[in-house]
Amino acid sequence: MGSTATLGIDEAQRAVRFLKRRWAGEPRVGIVLGSGLGSVAARLSKAVRIPYHAIPNFPVPTAEGHAGMLHAGEWRGVPVAILEGRLHLYEGWRPDEVVFPVRVLALAGIECFVLTCAAGGIAGRALPGRLMILADHLNLQGANVLAGAHEPEWGRRFVDFSEAYDRKLRALARQSARRSGIRSFEGVYAAVVGPSYETPAEIRALAALGADAVGMSTVPEVMALRALGLPVLAVASITNRAAGLAKRPSKTLPKALSKTLSAVEGSAVEGSQLERSAVEGLSHEEVLRVGRKSARDLWRWLDDLLPRIADAGGSPPVVRKLPTTQP
Numbered sequence: 001m002g003s004t005a006t007l008g009i010d011e012a013q014r015a016v017r018f019l020k021r022r023w024a025g026e027p028r029v030g031i032v033l034g035s036g037l038g039s040v041a042a043r044l045s046k047a048v049r050i051p052y053h054a055i056p057n058f059p060v061p062t063a064e065g066h067a068g069m070l071h072a073g074e075w076r077g078v079p080v081a082i083l084e085g086r087l088h089l090y091e092g093w094r095p096d097e098v099v100f101p102v103r104v105l106a107l108a109g110i111e112c113f114v115l116t117c118a119a120g121g122i123a124g125r126a127l128p129g130r131l132m133i134l135a136d137h138l139n140l141q142g143a144n145v146l147a148g149a150h151e152p153e154w155g156r157r158f159v160d161f162s163e164a165y166d167r168k169l170r171a172l173a174r175q176s177a178r179r180s181g182i183r184s185f186e187g188v189y190a191a192v193v194g195p196s197y198e199t200p201a202e203i204r205a206l207a208a209l210g211a212d213a214v215g216m217s218t219v220p221e222v223m224a225l226r227a228l229g230l231p232v233l234a235v236a237s238i239t240n241r242a243a244g245l246a247k248r249p250s251k252t253l254p255k256a257l258s259k260t261l262s263a264v265e266g267s268a269v270e271g272s273q274l275e276r277s278a279v280e281g282l283s284h285e286e287v288l289r290v291g292r293k294s295a296r297d298l299w300r301w302l303d304d305l306l307p308r309i310a311d312a313g314g315s316p317p318v319v320r321k322l323p324t325t326q327p
Contacts, residue, residue: 007100009153011057015104018056023048023072027081029306030102030110032221034086034117034237039295040302041082047073052085058104059097061085070101078306081105088217090195095145099224103154112169112231112309115222116298119215119236120197122206122245123187126213126238131184131297133173134165134234137219138190138211145220146227155227164222166231172312173233176305182297187212189236191219200244214242237298 024046033040041047052058052068061068066085073080083105087098102113121127150157170186177184190206192198194216198206206214213236225232240246 006094006149007057007096008151009107012100012104012107014056015058016108019050019070019072019104019108022050023081025072025074025079026109027072027079027105028109028111029075029078029080029309030105030113031080031082031302032086032102032113032115032218033082033084034115034217040116040299041069041071041084043299043302044071044073044075044080044082047071052101055104057100059087059093059100061087062091063088075306076303078310080306081108081110086217086221088195089141089143089193089220090216095143095147095220098220099145102221102225103228106225106228106230110230112166113221113225113233114169114302114305115218115232115234117189117215117218117234117236118239119189119213120240120242121213121238122190122203122242123212125185126187126241128238128240129183129297130238131177131182131301132187132189132213132236132238133170133177133184134189134218134236135170135186136188137164137222138188138206138209139219139223140206141191141193141219143193143220145224154224155229159223159227161223161226164226164232165234168312169231169233169309172308173235173301173305176301176308180297180300180304182301184235184301185212189218189234190214192216198243203242203244206242213238235298235301237295 031040048071050070050072052060052070055070063085069084071082071084083101086101087093089095089098105113119126119132121130121132126132146155146157146159174184174186188210190209190211190213192214198214203214215236218234218236222232222234
């Protein structure tokens with residue numbers, strides 16, 4: 001992975017200067033694409049494409065399904081910048097490296113962010129093919145990007161996460177999903193470090209903690225951006241049922257255990273037909289396959305959402321002014 005030196009404001013300003021010499025206009029909305037969702041970037045017009053490896057100090061993703069390409073252009077007239085591919089802690093990156101790309105975009109003038117990811121469904125309504133609008137999260141990654149030596153340029157030391165995901169943007173997201181005929185719901189996202197998938201026992205524990213879906217990303221970026229006072233919207237593409245929850249008609253759980261799990265999930269489990277084996281068929285290939293299929297829904301959702309964000313004035317007021325960069 002990268003060096004042991006922290007990626008700070010000086011490295012970010014150098015990246016910003018590089019990008020501003022290459023893209024036209026001033027992107028207002030930043031979008032991060034998760035596993036299997038890279039095709040969404042093809043929707044841009046007047047696009048400039050810059051590989052991560054060409055941008056000073058930018059880490060390059062190693063995970064399959066994360067191309068490592070920055071796209072800047074217009075989406076139905078809205079100037080946006082898209083990060084096709086993200087960094088994960090499980091790849092060996094430090095937290096400051098994981099969030100460096102979104103910090104650079106924030107420094108470059110992005111006003112609000114739409115983050116996407118793939119996730120395994122835990123709640124009864126979290127079925128493959130649906131979109132979950134994140135209302136809250138559980139950070140179970142054992143890392144916090146705000147820990148360590150404090151750099152004031154990256155925001156406040158102590159950040160209130162009572163509303164990590166912007167209420168106004170979530171309302172617009174729900175409206176756009178309904179207008180686009182896309183099945184969506186709001187829920188709690190549990191972030192774990194990965195890269196292994198969870199055990200059925202771990203999924204039962206996450207359900208008891210209130211998680212509706214589980215994944216291996218997104219939360220570090222959310223924490224970094226909220227520290228900067230920037231509004232964030234995040235949506236998870238449910239690509240599979242989490243371990244132990246795949247329906248299997250030939251086997252059923254004991255009635256008492258089925259009722260307990262149903263209560264924890266917060267919704268009835270149809271026929272109580274839940275898988276009793278440890279793991280069956282969970283794979284990154286399947287995540288990518290379903291993600292690519294879900295990209296069509298994400299495309300339609302963003303088609304409706306982005307102009308609405310622009311018409312609403314982009315975003316709520318930014319809490320703090322970011323440091324300026326010299327040309």
